[in-house]
Amino acid sequence: MTQIPRLFVDAALHAGARLELPREQAHYLVNVMRKEAGAPVRLFNGRDGEWQAVIGAASRKGASLVVETRLREQTGVPRLRLCFAPVKKARTDFIVEKATELGVAVIQPVITRRTQSERVRTDRLLALATEAAEQTERLCLPVIGEPVTLERLLADWPEDEHLIFCDEAGDGEGAWGGASGRARPMLDLLEEQTAPSGGWTILIGPEGGFDETERAHLRSLPFVHPVTLGPRILRADTAAVAALTLWQGVLGDWQSADA
Template sequence: MPRSHAHLARLFVEPDLAAGGNLTLGKDQSLYLAAVLRKGVGDEVVLFNGRDGAWLCRLTGDSKKSVTLEIIEQIAPQTPKSDFWYGFAPLKSERLDYVVQKAVEMGVGTIQPVMTQFTQVHRLKPDRLSANAVEAAEQCEVLNVPEIAAEISLDRLLADWPETHGTRTLLFADEGEASSSPVAALERLAGQSIGLLIGPEGGFSDAEREKLHAQPFVIPISLGPRILRADTAAVAAMALIQAIIGDWR
């Protein structure tokens, strides 16, 4: 997005966006703009919906219950959806929020909670996961909000993988691997569809590691000589993937 628009508030909306259109926001977003950000008639904001790019819009009504806007012009084209799949064993509260937000910032296309033997959290709130993904996209000028896939057990994920993911390779951060650089292993996967699986605090159980190693579509990687927290491991692995074979190139 041009830097001249970088200072404007950004909101994710569901309706289609096109020049000359008009839009009325719901109560929560109207309250946010009118009461929290104190936006009034004539002020500009940026709207995006994950399909039509980013659009400069101008407030034509500033009621705290229903802000209305005129859609002026597209200021950034829609970016294609990322093919990067990220699965993780859910963590507790703030750290769960953190990994979802960082996955959005790192360009993940699909986020899926995966239940493992040592998973700490077993009751998720999908709405909270989605809200965190939207908030991260709004703050970081991301035009694609990742899909939040339904939680799944590790056993079911592996059993269904060939059918649901085709030829996608699944990388998993394996604490049991001898410390080594993952660069060479990743370079061999250039141009392929990639998935990343991060386990819970305490790692995968021995039985889970054995099952993962037995799958022909799974490649274990080391993240170096230090034991990383699950949220740190996720960010480190996503950064490596994007830098070596992803869209940072």
């Protein structure tokens, strides 16, 4: 079966619209996918649904498209935000890519006391999210927030939003505080939500976890739900995928027949 390319464009989509593609997308269509004039292309912009277009002109210097018919109406994603402490470059890339695939609405880097990398290129993360959205049939891009400190994030918290705090630490001595004082399993929390309302945020800490002051502050806040992801200590990127998967499976749009 011939693969039809799928592209995100930042332009209005309607029947008859004509679009000049940026150089990078034109290069992808013409030189990578080897598409010629008349070949179909699927487009989405996060507002107008998905449309079929055809290549009107193509050369090594550029390409233009003519929009024809709408294939799907616009749909959104659940009100789910992922907040995470940036880690090493490849692992941060993985988190952003998988969060996009898993239907997160907002991806927010958070600077904690043990954050390994405070330099975050949000333009690069948006490019990664765009590619992931194009490949996974998603009709919108996640919002990529500029990095904020944990203190600022919590101080500006929305009144109707729940915060799931992935807390693998215990209160005792030894590695990660031993077994005492561990949080409840995340699945237990989710299955109690018979009529969930408002938004949800999942917070993933840095390699090494939150420090004692941060952890105590988080646990003192009324909107915070400390949870554990099992008996093993997960890497930050693994924890993000595990937590998002649990949430989508219980409260998210995986329950929809249209998902």
